[in-house]
Amino acid sequence: MPRTMTQVRCPNCKAPVQAAIEQLIDVSEDPSAKARLLSGSLNAIRCPSCRYEGALASPLVYHDPAKELLLTYVPMELGLKKDDQERLLGQLINQAVNRLPPEQRKAYILQPQAMLTLQGMTERILAADGITKEQLEAQRGRLRLFEDLLRTPETKMAAFVQAHDGELNAEFFQLASLSLQSSGDPRAREAAMHRLERALELTSYGKRLAEQEAEVAAAAESLKQLGQGLSRESLLGLLIQAPGPERVLALAGLTRPALDYAFFQLLSERIDAAPEAEKPKLIALRQQLLDFTQQLDRLQEARAAQSASVLRSIINAPDLDQALAAALPYIDDLFLGILEANLRAARERNDAATLTKLEAIDARLQQAFERAMPPSLRLAQQVLDTEDEAQALQLLEDQAAVIDDQFVSALLGAAQKLDDGGETEEAERVRRLYRTALRLSMKAKMQAPPAVPGA
Numbered sequence: 001m002p003r004t005m006t007q008v009r010c011p012n013c014k015a016p017v018q019a020a021i022e023q024l025i026d027v028s029e030d031p032s033a034k035a036r037l038l039s040g041s042l043n044a045i046r047c048p049s050c051r052y053e054g055a056l057a058s059p060l061v062y063h064d065p066a067k068e069l070l071l072t073y074v075p076m077e078l079g080l081k082k083d084d085q086e087r088l089l090g091q092l093i094n095q096a097v098n099r100l101p102p103e104q105r106k107a108y109i110l111q112p113q114a115m116l117t118l119q120g121m122t123e124r125i126l127a128a129d130g131i132t133k134e135q136l137e138a139q140r141g142r143l144r145l146f147e148d149l150l151r152t153p154e155t156k157m158a159a160f161v162q163a164h165d166g167e168l169n170a171e172f173f174q175l176a177s178l179s180l181q182s183s184g185d186p187r188a189r190e191a192a193m194h195r196l197e198r199a200l201e202l203t204s205y206g207k208r209l210a211e212q213e214a215e216v217a218a219a220a221e222s223l224k225q226l227g228q229g230l231s232r233e234s235l236l237g238l239l240i241q242a243p244g245p246e247r248v249l250a251l252a253g254l255t256r257p258a259l260d261y262a263f264f265q266l267l268s269e270r271i272d273a274a275p276e277a278e279k280p281k282l283i284a285l286r287q288q289l290l291d292f293t294q295q296l297d298r299l300q301e302a303r304a305a306q307s308a309s310v311l312r313s314i315i316n317a318p319d320l321d322q323a324l325a326a327a328l329p330y331i332d333d334l335f336l337g338i339l340e341a342n343l344r345a346a347r348e349r350n351d352a353a354t355l356t357k358l359e360a361i362d363a364r365l366q367q368a369f370e371r372a373m374p375p376s377l378r379l380a381q382q383v384l385d386t387e388d389e390a391q392a393l394q395l396l397e398d399q400a401a402v403i404d405d406q407f408v409s410a411l412l413g414a415a416q417k418l419d420d421g422g423e424t425e426e427a428e429r430v431r432r433l434y435r436t437a438l439r440l441s442m443k444a445k446m447q448a449p450p451a452v453p454g455a
Contacts (some may be wrong), residue, residue, distance in 0.1 A: 223254060320361065
């Protein structure tokens with residue numbers, strides 16, 4: 001059911017507030033609606049008068065045909081009579097049932113389960129996903145720990161982390177990051193994220209992540225040194241010479257497309273030809289690579305299915321801007337790749353209606369990315385997109401005040417990427433722009449007033 005805009009009264013100050021209300025959560029139609037419900041952002045309102053933020057009490061019907069789950073909830077504070085409740089819930093249930101093909105209309109739709117509280121509805125949904133009450137309580141414990149972390153003074157952060165190091169794990173940081181996404185105050189969100197990053201650096205989990213990042217960087221450097229000599233044979237050599245299993249996984253993650261049938265055939269031949277003393281190490285390497293690539297492939301398939309489902313829900317949504325806002329946590333490089341593939345397919349089959357929707361989605365995402373960029377990176381993108389070099393140079397002169405270290409690094413990185421791709425002439429053009437930007441940046445720094453000692 002689409003969200004409807006309606007005017008309600010703020011529960012705190014009673015001022016009129018415009019709010020988007022959803023009363024039917026149909027997972028088959030809009031998978032992102034489930035995430036809104038579970039995250040607490042469903043039917044959220046923010047009062048411009050008193051800054052109150054919270055969820056508006058509203059009747060709900062939750063429908064997940066894949067799990068044969070039909071739940072209803074009517075907040076007691078609404079004081080609705082039984083007849084009014086049944087009429088309203090009946091209308092919502094009929095909407096959900098009418099969307100189902102006849103063969104999917106099973107007995108469960110005749111016995112909707114009434115939930116007394118919204119928390120009870122959430123627990124029932126999670127239970128259907130295989131999440132037990134114990135796991136749910138553990139999640140609540142992580143949220144309480146996150147609240148404690150935010151209240152801890154900076155001077156006591158190290159002691160707090162040491163006392164809770166075992167609890168500050170991957171699940172904690174994932175949940176904390178997700179909870180920050182629903183914050184309506186950008187400044188508070190930024191401060192909390194800074195606190196979270198500081199804590200991450202101090203934890204054993206964060207140190208392991210740093211070590212993994214170092215392994216990935218070392219793996220990338222070894223691949224870069226191979227240059228044009230990179231082949232299955234040379235990659236196999238790197239994997240065999242890897243100092244430990246972490247480097248093997250880093251190399252495998254960076255070169256997954258190369259770990260194909262021909263590669264494993266080459267590795268098997270190397271095992272057959274190896275002296276008996278070396279065979280156990282090579283056999284263990286082969287098993288590690290097989291296990292890791294299978295795990296990567298399963299994860300990629302699951303992510304691709306989720307991204308495709310989110311894209312379908314956006315295409316079918318009556319309000320594109322609302323759908324995109326709700327789906328932002330799911331939009332990543334894989335989603336953008338699936339969007340691009342769908343754009344190509346729609347063009348190839350001349351599907352004008354779908355193409356129009358996909359192009360609108362693409363345009364809005366580009367606008368969102370540009371708005372999220374710092375001014376210097378937006379300028380860098382604009383300069384790189386300007387084909388006429390004279391116009392690009394003039395743009396640099398006009399916007400010299402925006403040029404900073406991020407801008408200069410972006411242009412240098414673009415030039416190196418073009419060089420790696422063999423586009424030598426274009427790389428040299430970007431380097432000329434880079435040199436101009438560097439000169440303007442140095443000029444601005446030299447003209448800046450000197451710092452006052454002790455200020």
